[in-house]
Amino acid sequence: MSSRRLLLLGFLLLLGLLAGCSRAGRQVAPPPADVVLTMAVEPDPARVGEATLIFILKTSDGRAIPDAKLAIRGDMAHAGMQPVLATAASGPDGVYRVPFRWTMAGDWFVIVQVQLPDGRSFQQRFDLRVVGS
Amino acid sequence: MSLDLLHVPVLGPLLRGRWGRLLGQGPLLALAVLMVYDGLTGPPLAPYNFATVLAWVHYRGLVILALVFCGNLFCWGCPFTLLRTLARWFGRRGRRWPRLLRNKWPAIALLVLFFWLYEWLDLWADPRLTAWVVIAYFVAAGVLEALFAESPFCKYLCPLGSFNFAAATVSPLQITARQATVCRTCVGKECVNGSTTVSGCGTELFVPLLASNRDCLFCLDCARACPYDNVALTTRSPWRELVADAWPRRWDVSFLALVFAFIGLSNAFAMTSPIYSLLAALAVRLPWADEGLLLLFVLAVLDLVLPTVLGLGVAALSRHLAGRDEPLRLSLARFVPAVMPLAVAIWLAHYGFHFATAALAVIPLTQQFLLDHGVTFAGLQPAWQLGPLVPMAWLRPIELAIVLIGLLVSLYVLGERNRRHFGAQGTTVMIPWVVLLVLMAVAAVLIFSSPMEMRGSALGG
Numbered sequence: 001m002s003s004r005r006l007l008l009l010g011f012l013l014l015l016g017l018l019a020g021c022s023r024a025g026r027q028v029a030p031p032p033a034d035v036v037l038t039m040a041v042e043p044d045p046a047r048v049g050e051a052t053l054i055f056i057l058k059t060s061d062g063r064a065i066p067d068a069k070l071a072i073r074g075d076m077a078h079a080g081m082q083p084v085l086a087t088a089a090s091g092p093d094g095v096y097r098v099p100f101r102w103t104m105a106g107d108w109f110v111i112v113q114v115q116l117p118d119g120r121s122f123q124q125r126f127d128l129r130v131v132g133s
Numbered sequence: 134m135s136l137d138l139l140h141v142p143v144l145g146p147l148l149r150g151r152w153g154r155l156l157g158q159g160p161l162l163a164l165a166v167l168m169v170y171d172g173l174t175g176p177p178l179a180p181y182n183f184a185t186v187l188a189w190v191h192y193r194g195l196v197i198l199a200l201v202f203c204g205n206l207f208c209w210g211c212p213f214t215l216l217r218t219l220a221r222w223f224g225r226r227g228r229r230w231p232r233l234l235r236n237k238w239p240a241i242a243l244l245v246l247f248f249w250l251y252e253w254l255d256l257w258a259d260p261r262l263t264a265w266v267v268i269a270y271f272v273a274a275g276v277l278e279a280l281f282a283e284s285p286f287c288k289y290l291c292p293l294g295s296f297n298f299a300a301a302t303v304s305p306l307q308i309t310a311r312q313a314t315v316c317r318t319c320v321g322k323e324c325v326n327g328s329t330t331v332s333g334c335g336t337e338l339f340v341p342l343l344a345s346n347r348d349c350l351f352c353l354d355c356a357r358a359c360p361y362d363n364v365a366l367t368t369r370s371p372w373r374e375l376v377a378d379a380w381p382r383r384w385d386v387s388f389l390a391l392v393f394a395f396i397g398l399s400n401a402f403a404m405t406s407p408i409y410s411l412l413a414a415l416a417v418r419l420p421w422a423d424e425g426l427l428l429l430f431v432l433a434v435l436d437l438v439l440p441t442v443l444g445l446g447v448a449a450l451s452r453h454l455a456g457r458d459e460p461l462r463l464s465l466a467r468f469v470p471a472v473m474p475l476a477v478a479i480w481l482a483h484y485g486f487h488f489a490t491a492a493l494a495v496i497p498l499t500q501q502f503l504l505d506h507g508v509t510f511a512g513l514q515p516a517w518q519l520g521p522l523v524p525m526a527w528l529r530p531i532e533l534a535i536v537l538i539g540l541l542v543s544l545y546v547l548g549e550r551n552r553r554h555f556g557a558q559g560t561t562v563m564i565p566w567v568v569l570l571v572l573m574a575v576a577a578v579l580i581f582s583s584p585m586e587m588r589g590s591a592l593g594g
Contacts, residue, residue: 048394077258085518106587
């Protein structure tokens with residue numbers, strides 16, 4: 001086989017490997033089995049403009065988890081829209097209310113990075129649709 | 134007084150040099166590889182991935198800015214055409230592209246198909262699919278370049294190329310011959326035929342006859358091949374070729390201009406709330422509720438039926454007012470170049486918006502990419518707050534100003550073409566075209582003033 005054909009074969013193999021692989025660089029911890037995080041929005045359904053995100057953090061047997069740290073990032077599904085960033089430092093009874101602003105109608109995803117009081121951390125994603133004001 | 138960039142010290146020799154095109158192709162190839170790599174292996178969310186951010190924010194924004202303020206730089210730097218060289222390297226000498234397809238109809242069909250797929254598959258929200266689009270481009274360009282002698286992919290098929298060719302008609306740079314007399318006595322016509330060391334024009338343009346940027350890749354192979362150093366890359370007024378009769382009076386050329394303009398409107402319309410109401414209303418009235426078919430129906434109407442009906446309508450009316458007994462093809466071709474400034478303005482307002490809102494997002498994206506690969510020198514916390522180039526409040530007035538400028542230039546071109554063909558007495562002949570241009574501008578203003586809505590998929594699908 002000529003060197004040119006080997007080059008082509010190598011390129012195609014590399015492409016196949018890339019297609020089958022997923023980069024291992026960004027390790028995202030899923031929610032622990034003993035923790036439940038839920039999200040609600042006000043107003044509901046979500047509308048363009050000022051809003052409140054309400055996160056409820058509990059153990060799997062229903063006990064509230066206060067004093068966790070939540071870093072929130074809202075992104076549109078479209079590439080290139082500026083994300084909306086927010087944080088919540090503590091929440092009585094495991095309820096964390098975060099002022100937020102939906103900047104445009106469309107599909108959003110909210111990614112919450114949670115640091116539990118016991119030091120564990122995890123990340124969870126919520127998808128939702130925001131309607132026009 | 135025009136400036137010849139090919140004879141500017143340093144820049145000219147750099148561009149004309151044997152490897153001059155690699156100045157553009159090299160970096161763009163590297164970016165294409167990065168997009169494929171990140172698209173296939175990186176985060177699946179569009180804002181976190183180079184494939185989607187670079188393709189749908191930066192490429193689109195920079196390509197239209199380059200076309201308006203410089204020229205067809207992205208065809209010049211197109212990495213897909215590197216496979217042309219590779220195909221030649223593999224020793225293939227292809228056949229001629231079929232005569233039946235040597236026109237712009239395949240390009241029009243693929244342009245409409247591309248924008249339908251873009252909306253239907255939500256390419257802008259899908260890094261993996263975007264990466265496959267890049268791969269598909271490389272494969273399609275490579276295969277066609279290997280199978281056929283000329284560059285059919287660029288000239289007849291490539292949707293990006295069709296877009297660039299259309300918008301380049303308002304670009305301020307153009308390839309010309311420095312001295313016509315030199316070309317008249319030239320025997321080899323190396324600019325189009327090529328020489329022993331350099332290919333001739335891939336799209337088979339002959340420099341001394343060039344009056345338009347249509348089909349010009351800006352590759353500068355003509356300048357490299359010319360043994361007399363008689364090829365220039367000169368500045369010009371952006372409306373020069375539109376005012377002159379520089380376009381062939383062909384149906385396909387005229388329709389490409391109209392379709393380019395109307396896709397500009399439909400593509401912007403597709404990111405506003407009203408399109409979802411329209412799709413939902415159609416879903417209950419039409420016998421099919423499939424999202425892809427509904428979008429195909431809507432875009433076929435907006436991108437094909439509407440420009441056909443309106444284009445032929447105003448051409449027929451204009452012909453009637455002129456009292457001329459001539460083929461409708463000629464009536465259409467007479468004024469259709471006047472649509473281009475407004476069409477380009479609509480694209481500039483749309484793609485410029487996305488670029489202005491998110492150009493700086495590439496900084497935190499790069500930081501995150503490096504962190505993902507264990508490189509920390511760019512910081513441990515990506516600056517995700519970076520994004521807009523200008524305050525968001527400025528964008529809508531800027532969009533509207535761009536559309537207004539586009540309309541005014543279109544009206545100027547229309548008036549000049551009317552004067553050229555009918556003299557000062559024939560102003561009524563262009564009235565149907567004035568109405569069409571104003572209606573298109575009003576549609577653009579309404580679209581850009583509508584509330585934006587960008588879903589990952591229409592109809593909640």
